[in-house]
Amino acid sequence: MPASASAPAARRRHAGAPAAGLRRLWRDSDNARTYLPLLAAILALGAYASAESELFLTARNVQVLLESVAVLGLLTVGTTLLLAAGQLDLSIGAAAALSAVVGAKLISGGTSTTVAVIVMLALPVAIAATVALVVVVTRVQPFILTLGLLSVLQAVSLLQTGQRPVSVGSNLQSLSTADVLGVPVSFWLFVLALLVGGVILRYARLGRSAYAVGSNEQAAFLAGIPVGRVKLALFALSGLTVGAAGVVLLSNLGAGDASSGSGLELQAIAAAVIGGAALGGGRGSMFGSFLGVMLLGLVTNALTLLDVSSFQQQLVQGGLLITAVLLTAIAERLRADGRGLRSILATLLRRPTSTS
Amino acid sequence: MSGPVLSVRGIVKRYGPVRVLDGVGLELRAGTIHALVGANGAGKSTLIKVIAGLVPPTGGTITLGGEELAALTPRLARERGVFLVPQERHVCPDLTVAENVLLGRVPTRAGLLRRGAMLEDAARALAQVGLDTLDPRTRMRGLTVAQTQLVEVARALSARARVVIMDEPTAALGPDEVRALFEAIRRVQQQGVAFLYVSHHLEEIFALADEVTVLRDGRHVTTRPTRSLDLNELITLLLGRTLDETVPRALPSAGPVVLEARDLRRGRELDGISLDVRAGEVLVVTGGIGSGRTELLRVLVGALPLDGGRVVRVGRGPVRSPADAVRRGIGFLPEDRGSEAILAERDLADNVDLGRLAASGRHVSRPRDRVAAAERQVTGLGVRTTARRQSISRLSGGNQQKVLLGRWLEAGAEVLVLEGPSTGVDLGSREELHRAIRRFAADGGAVVLATSDLAEACQLGDRALVMRRGRIAAELVGTAITEERLMTLEQGGQPLAEAA
Incomplete structure (x- = not known):
């Protein structure tokens, strides 16, 4: 391939011109286009927060930050796997809460912590696998199906607990309080999920098949990909991350709270999409999702330190998501048309260009 | 009036x-x-x-x-x-x-x-x-x-x-x-x-x-x-012409039968079709709209269910789904590339890798191998690209089709089932694709090729089946395959008697 033959030469040519090298990276790498703006946003926000508040860059605050993103992070790993194949599960927040509630009931009822944790992991896997089976067999839209399931699971949790959370005392507390190398155990759990998910998407047949199914399901089917089995495996894996999120939720709160998962599914989708995934499928990566989670976590953390109200924080989070998808869409158009930004804006504003 | x-x-x-x-x-x-x-x-x-x-x-x-x-x-x-x-x-x-x-x-x-x-x-x-x-x-x-x-x-x-x-x-x-x-x-x-x-x-x-x-x-x-x-x-x-243009061509080498279909039935699209495909030959299937040509190809690769009959990859087993077909060394290229073959969101390497993904039993696919495979096919088939990890959507129709052919060559397919391979392909790429298809057959591969382009059918076919209303209306071999005969047979007529 001629391009690869000239690659070393190209590298040499660009050695003295980092700007040109960056431009080339920007043009040729989808990942660079996703990661670089995110990294820049994270650094800028971090710099601003540490300038405005001396509390920001303290060991304690960093620990708080890492602890706070673990649940969202775990759910985002599962969502990224699903989105790669164009699938979606809106019930993950409610399922995580249900897992926490069931675990709390078991532990407070005298079941050993080990058995409880196994049940907490297995229950969401079973729920997600059932969703996958229904999706594969009946071809209903996962969106509608899991939207319904979201309500059902929430109701089941509430029926289990009544209005009051079920306390588990100090059981499982070590997950959120203990740390390894100064990092909370729950965050290590997120990192582990990221690594496993990253290996699946990058190296495993399952992950590569997921991208194919998400990109063009008919093409994947005709190329011999077992589409149904791929979906089943991805939903089950996502269920496992939901179970882990449920365990972390329970350990963070010290109690099973039926409402503790609400809204997490939308945040997980937001984090994955900010990180480069698309609802249409075929895109996304674990590193991108990691950056998406960190950016959302950082916004909450920094704005809280700066005494910004939680209402305004929501405003910022929504704005971030909208900005991310707009930037992605504009970059796509730019690349697809090979046209300049001005001409794109002209099209968007429905005005004729004067360039012709 | x-x-x-x-x-x-x-x-x-x-x-x-x-x-x-x-x-x-x-x-x-x-x-x-x-x-x-x-x-x-x-x-x-x-x-x-x-x-x-x-x-x-x-x-x-x-x-x-x-x-x-x-x-x-x-x-x-x-x-x-x-x-x-x-x-x-x-x-x-x-x-x-x-x-x-x-x-x-x-x-x-x-x-x-x-x-x-x-x-x-x-x-x-x-x-x-x-x-x-x-x-x-x-x-x-x-x-x-x-x-x-x-x-x-x-x-x-x-x-x-x-x-x-x-x-x-x-x-x-x-x-x-x-x-x-x-x-x-x-x-x-x-x-x-x-x-x-x-x-x-x-x-x-x-x-x-x-x-x-x-x-x-x-x-x-x-x-x-x-x-x-x-x-x-x-x-x-x-x-626009009356004379048969006979192109000299070597007679099909008589390889062993690699794909056999028996008594295929499906609604009124397929009405009891049997055929054998041999290693080393290009078998062309023609027939007008509604003749069952499209359905026959999809049934051969297990993409459409049958009411009756069976498709067998000889020595490997039955073909009942695309997954069966791919595992048994059969690769299928549909005519509508955009909606049935291309992964628009993915780059060239992933588009080539898709065939191998299902064909090989391995669970691991390394990025380095994917890129190397893509480079092999890009070089081998003369795909014109600008960037190493180029998105497939930006290639011309002809170059896209070469990449998709490379998908099956890289997967080690021994039987290619091609539907209108040069639809929406420029003339230069068409020639290159034809050469690649002939080379594949010469190396012992078997090709089933359906096309409505009768010139293509004549250029490539060692053997031609003409379909009509769900049946095989006629079979032509070697130099007997001409556009006039194919069209006459598609219409249900008898071809002109051959001049001695």
Whole structure:
């Protein structure tokens, strides 16, 4: 391939011109286009927060930050796997809460912590696998199906607990309080999920098949990909991350709270999409999702330190998501048309260009 | 008879440097059926789109009811009574028959629907096409293709159509339905409506049309009364030559049978088809729209379920799903690359890797190997790219097709099933693809290739099967494969006796 033959030469040519090298990276790498703006946003926000508040860059605050993103992070790993194949599960927040509630009931009822944790992991896997089976067999839209399931699971949790959370005392507390190398155990759990998910998407047949199914399901089917089995495996894996999120939720709160998962599914989708995934499928990566989670976590953390109200924080989070998808869409158009930004804006504003 | 209701003169349509229509003219007279025929790419579809106002011509005039019109829009064409019944059905399946007949023209008073008047109007139009037994309050969804088609004709009639254009109306119909359609057309014809009838099935034209216009390579060849023609003469006019062009070719090497199909049955698309494919040969499958050609290919790769019969990859086992096919060394390239083959979001490497993903039993796929595989195929097949990890969507049709062929070469496929491999491919790439296909066969691979491009069938085929109405109508071998014979056989005729 001629391009690869000239690659070393190209590298040499660009050695003295980092700007040109960056431009080339920007043009040729989808990942660079996703990661670089995110990294820049994270650094800028971090710099601003540490300038405005001396509390920001303290060991304690960093620990708080890492602890706070673990649940969202775990759910985002599962969502990224699903989105790669164009699938979606809106019930993950409610399922995580249900897992926490069931675990709390078991532990407070005298079941050993080990058995409880196994049940907490297995229950969401079973729920997600059932969703996958229904999706594969009946071809209903996962969106509608899991939207319904979201309500059902929430109701089941509430029926289990009544209005009051079920306390588990100090059981499982070590997950959120203990740390390894100064990092909370729950965050290590997120990192582990990221690594496993990253290996699946990058190296495993399952992950590569997921991208194919998400990109063009008919093409994947005709190329011999077992589409149904791929979906089943991805939903089950996502269920496992939901179970882990449920365990972390329970350990963070010290109690099973039926409402503790609400809204997490939308945040997980937001984090994955900010990180480069698309609802249409075929895109996304674990590193991108990691950056998406960190950016959302950082916004909450920094704005809280700066005494910004939680209402305004929501405003910022929504704005971030909208900005991310707009930037992605504009970059796509730019690349697809090979046209300049001005001409794109002209099209968007429905005005004729004067360039012709 | 009276003067023409519609006449087009000197129509030219250019796309860039390509002239799709080059000075075409025809006249339609009230109460007549005028057939429009031509081989693939002759410009039939473009011409009817110009007449229906869907495509603006580059030059020429359209005269409608004595008035010369410079620019025709779909709306203007309809207002002047020109209606197109396209090949695909254009109806709203969840609305009732009456609402579909009067689509966009439902009778209202003060903005409110006059239901009684609507049902009456619709029933009148339905009776004109012989659908008097159909309740106009039925939902469209439950109707057969044939009924749906007649509803579209009724829609044209209720809007006072003077010209109805029908594009391949019999493609999805069974013999009885074709008869019913012809009856309806004749009935409407007697009311003074002019038909422009486009079809690949030449025998239909002899059964139905008063006049026939032949197009070839975007040019008007002739317009003649159908009575003055016979099938062989019409085919000669279509192809533009009378002599068989025989291309010398080595006889197919008699390799072992690698793929066998027995008594394949599926609805009325496949009516008991058996065939063997041998290593080292290119087996071409031709046949018009509705012949079962498309379905046969999909059944061979397990992508469509069978009512009866079986497909076996000899020595490897049965083929019941695409996953079976791929595991047993069969690779399939569909004609509609965009919606059935390409992973638009992924780069070249992932598009090549897709075949190997299902074909190999391995669970690991390293990025380095993916890139190396893509580079092998890009070099081997001469794909012209600009960037190493280029997105496939930005390649030309020809280069996309080479990448997709590379997908199966890289997967180690031993049987290739190709559907219209050079559709939407430029001439240079077409040659390169043909060479790659021949090379694959020469190396001991087996190829099944379906195409509506008869020139391609002749260039590539060691053996040709001609399909007609779900059956194999004939088999030709080696130099006996000529465009004339293929077309004659597709039409159900007997080929001219061979000169000794």
